[in-house]
Amino acid sequence: MLQATRTGDTPANRPRSGRAAHTVRDVKDRGFRTFVTVLAGLAVIYFGTAGRSPEEGRGISGGLVVLALLAALLVWHLTRPGDKTVK
Numbered sequence: 689m690l691q692a693t694r695t696g697d698t699p700a701n702r703p704r705s706g707r708a709a710h711t712v713r714d715v716k717d718r719g720f721r722t723f724v725t726v727l728a729g730l731a732v733i734y735f736g737t738a739g740r741s742p743e744e745g746r747g748i749s750g751g752l753v754v755l756a757l758l759a760a761l762l763v764w765h766l767t768r769p770g771d772k773t774v775k
Contacts, residue, residue: 721767729760 736752 717769721764724767725760725764728763729756732756732759 733748733752733756736755737746737748740746
């Protein structure tokens with residue numbers, strides 16, 4: 689339904705319902721954010737195991753897994769979308 693518009697009434701000023709609508713762009717951004725996060729964790733694991741000597745073994749240590757998780761969480765936090773609401 690069309691709503692009557694008032695002077696200065698813009699989509700940003702209208703009250704929002706309790707549920708936020710997702711656009712195609714939001715889904716693409718979320719997918720890209722997830723991809724970069726997983727890539728950061730895998731990069732830490734790759735570079736953490738690439739420099740090991742054969743005597744040390746080829747396994748992944750628990751510390752390396754924790755470091756990869758911390759790197760992934762840092763990337764997830766740093767790539768979060770900004771606040772788009774206008775007050």
